[in-house]
Every structure is written in structure tokens, then in C-alpha cells.
Amino acid sequence: MxxxxxxxxxxxxxxxxxxxxxxxxxxxxxxxxxxxxxxxxxxxxxxxxxxxxxxxxxxxxxxxxxxxxxxxxxxxxxxxxxxxxxxxxxxxxxxxxxxxxxxxxxxxAGPHCYSFFQGNESFAKTAEDEITTFYLTDFLVRQFEAFIIKPMGLDRHPELRDMYFGNYEKLVYQAQTDDPALTEKARACARRLGLEFERRFTGYGDLEATLKTL
Incomplete structure (x- = not known):
């Protein structure tokens, strides 16, 4: 990979x-x-x-x-x-x-990269309402097969999709960059998992703000 x-x-x-x-x-x-x-x-x-x-x-x-x-x-x-x-x-x-x-x-600071990319304060406000949301970043869209599909065995047993994702409703692609090709790949990821799709441009969020303090 x-x-x-x-x-x-x-x-x-x-x-x-x-x-x-x-x-x-x-x-x-x-x-x-x-x-x-x-x-x-x-x-x-x-x-x-x-x-x-x-x-x-x-x-x-x-x-x-x-x-x-x-x-x-x-x-x-x-x-x-x-x-x-x-x-x-x-x-x-x-x-x-x-x-x-x-x-x-x-x-x-923060629980995970999805939070600090969106901004920890913003993510904390939306997290409870988005409990059925699955998140992808630029990296995870690029590495969707290696980090999502293969580790979960969905390449070999696609019937497991409902077991893993049956309680999810939406896939949110947290975009760090404006890349139309990456957006289309993220949309395809959502289709593959049977989820609604939303693109949310976050940029680098709290990651950039934090590194600036150094």
C-alpha cells in the first residue's frame, strides 16, 4: 500500500x-x-x-x-x-x-482527528446529533480499501456491510482540500456502504491552529 x-x-x-x-x-x-x-x-x-x-x-x-x-x-x-x-x-x-x-x-486536544479537523468546539456541538454518522478524511478516502474495506473483511464478505453499517445513516466526508476527484471517490465510498453522502469542507481545522502556536 x-x-x-x-x-x-x-x-x-x-x-x-x-x-x-x-x-x-x-x-x-x-x-x-x-x-x-x-x-x-x-x-x-x-x-x-x-x-x-x-x-x-x-x-x-x-x-x-x-x-x-x-x-x-x-x-x-x-x-x-x-x-x-x-x-x-x-x-x-x-x-x-x-x-x-x-x-x-x-x-x-480532542478525542480524534475527525473532531480536531472540524474544530473540537464545533464537533462537540454536533456529535450527539450525528451519532449515526460515519466520517472520512482525505487520507481515509484515499486509503478506503486499505483502512476500511479490507480490515473489515468487506472485500471478501460484502454481506457483512449491514452488520457493520446497518445503524449508520450518513457518511460525512471532512474535506481538508478542494479536490473534485477526491470528492467523487468519497461519494462512491458512501454508495458502497449504502449511506447518504455529505461533503463538509473543514480545511485543517484545529490542527493548523495548534501547530501555529509552536
Whole structure:
């Protein structure tokens, strides 16, 4: 599977893949956010931020996230003045937040990326009314087969669709970019799951606002 991310055990500096200079901030991010973070770095000239990504597949195994973040901070502690974890809680049950406090590093606020892309305050207001809504981001639309269809076995057993999605009514595509082709792919995803479709342009939401504070 091709995904836009930095190799798991390397650090992206402005000079390319190389040892990072001391005094910089290392972003430890979900691989599913790599493209968005790199775009924001380029657009805003955030040359003081370096990026390393954990595997995007940890979306499927959130119990691995906290230990992986701990290991990454320990690995690079001597190289960086500070760290910032570009994950929300993401299914860790508060474990990631507790680990970040112990490590003395900050992280993105919110329960998951759907919330901080829409804006945590806005998402909190709509979440109760959208309990039957399934969300996709740009990354998940691009990787729909790899992260939704295949892990759920729907490629082999399409009859399982009703078991997984029978209680959902709508698919909301949270668009980070204006890409007509991606919108059409998201619409096709909704049809495949038998759900109503809504495109909601969020841009980068609280992700951009948070990284600006660094």
C-alpha cells in the first residue's frame, strides 16, 4: 500500500532525511496526517519543525500508540529541545494524554482527528446529533480499501456491510482540500456502504491552529 508519510524510523528535516539539529521541535505524528502536516509546514514556512511519523495502521491498533510515542521521545530526547505529539486521544482511553504529561510534552486536544479537523468546539456541538454518522478524511478516502474495506473483511464478505453499517445513516466526508476527484471517490465510498453522502469542507481545522502556536 502506498501512503504519504515519513518512514517510521527516520526524521524529516528541511535538508531531507538526516540527523536532526538540536534546538528544534520534533512533531511525532500519525502517518495518516503526514501529507497535511507537510503541506502546512510548506505553506507557513515552519522550518523549525521536524516530522517523524508512526504507522498510519495504528488507527486500527490504538493500543500501540502510547508505547510507540514513549519510545520515539526516548529515542530522540537528546536531539530536540521539545516535542509535540500530533495525535488526539485516538482510542487510547486517556493513556496517551497521561503519557504525554509524564514525558513533559504537549499533544493535540480532542478525542480524534475527525473532531480536531472540524474544530473540537464545533464537533462537540454536533456529535450527539450525528451519532449515526460515519466520517472520512482525505487520507481515509484515499486509503478506503486499505483502512476500511479490507480490515473489515468487506472485500471478501460484502454481506457483512449491514452488520457493520446497518445503524449508520450518513457518511460525512471532512474535506481538508478542494479536490473534485477526491470528492467523487468519497461519494462512491458512501454508495458502497449504502449511506447518504455529505461533503463538509473543514480545511485543517484545529490542527493548523495548534501547530501555529509552536
Amino acid at each position: 502506498t501512503q504519504t508519510s515519513v518512514p517510521d524510523d527516520r526524521t524529516l528535516t528541511d535538508e531531507g532525511l538526516a540527523p536532526a539539529r538540536a534546538g528544534r521541535i520534533l512533531l511525532i505524528a500519525c502517518g495518516a496526517l503526514a501529507r497535511e502536516i507537510l503541506d502546512l509546514k510548506k505553506a507557513n514556512g515552519w522550518n523549525h519543525l521536524d516530522l517523524t511519523c508512526l504507522p498510519a495502521k495504528y488507527h486500527l491498533y490504538p493500543e500501540k500508540i502510547t508505547d510507540a510515542v514513549r519510545e520515539t521521545v526516548a529515542k530522540h530526547r537528546a536531539e530536540y529541545e521539545d516535542f509535540f505529539v500530533v495525535y488526539a486521544d485516538c482510542g487510547t482511553g486517556g493513556g496517551l494524554e497521561r503519557a504525554c504529561k509524564e514525558l513533559g510534552v504537549q499533544m493535540v
